Amino acid sequence: MSKGIIAGIALTLIVGFVGGYILISFGFIPANADGKPPALEKWLARKSLRATLEREAPQTPNPVALNDQNLIAGINLYDVNCAVCHGASDAKPSNIAIGLYQRAPQLMKHGVEDDPDGKIYWFIKHGVRLTGMPAFGPTLTDEQLWQLTLFLKHMDSLTPEAKNAWKSVPSSAPRS
Numbered sequence: 001m002s003k004g005i006i007a008g009i010a011l012t013l014i015v016g017f018v019g020g021y022i023l024i025s026f027g028f029i030p031a032n033a034d035g036k037p038p039a040l041e042k043w044l045a046r047k048s049l050r051a052t053l054e055r056e057a058p059q060t061p062n063p064v065a066l067n068d069q070n071l072i073a074g075i076n077l078y079d080v081n082c083a084v085c086h087g088a089s090d091a092k093p094s095n096i097a098i099g100l101y102q103r104a105p106q107l108m109k110h111g112v113e114d115d116p117d118g119k120i121y122w123f124i125k126h127g128v129r130l131t132g133m134p135a136f137g138p139t140l141t142d143e144q145l146w147q148l149t150l151f152l153k154h155m156d157s158l159t160p161e162a163k164n165a166w167k168s169v170p171s172s173a174p175r176s
């Protein structure tokens, strides 16, 4: 490769880095949560998430049995850890859910019942970078992660007893 081409590449990289640094330093890359994500940012984030899920989400089925005990354990864990962002059975968002960047889906309305178990489990265990979706791997046991997965997977087809437990999770919407 000629010296000229190498110098050209080096100059382009330097200009790119310096340009990026100046844009960030002067506040031209927005850091606020109350804006709409630009198309490029959305595309990059989605692509990275899809590729990571494909590589890392377990392919195995849910190891915990589908019964009232595990469903209700999942609902109780959801009540304490998730409802504040993903809503209760009335699907009415909390102020926190509305203010997040990315918005937290209200799972009663936009559920994940059609997703594979391993994908739901991955979301709960690892969270999603820069979105507010926390990783629960460090705080919940593997059994609890799968009980939550079981509940989300069957949210639209709960047994009568589990449905009662789900309906009794208090709404996350602000009380007016």
Ligand code: HEC
Pocket: 049, 077, 078, 081, 082, 083, 084, 085, 086, 100, 101, 102, 103, 104, 105, 110, 111, 112, 120, 123, 124, 128, 131, 132, 133, 134, 136, 148, 152
């Ligand atoms: C502080 C808010 C917050 C909490 C608490 C939270 N999440 Fe999330 N969650 C989010 C956000 C925001 C997203 C969207 C991430 C994205 O856009 O990729 C998300 C995404 C998800 C998804 C993927 C949804 C989809 O449509 O693919 C699942 C599943 C999920 N969360 C489950 C849970 C569970 C289960 C808990 C509790 C153990 C929980 N989340 C707690 C904010 C939260």
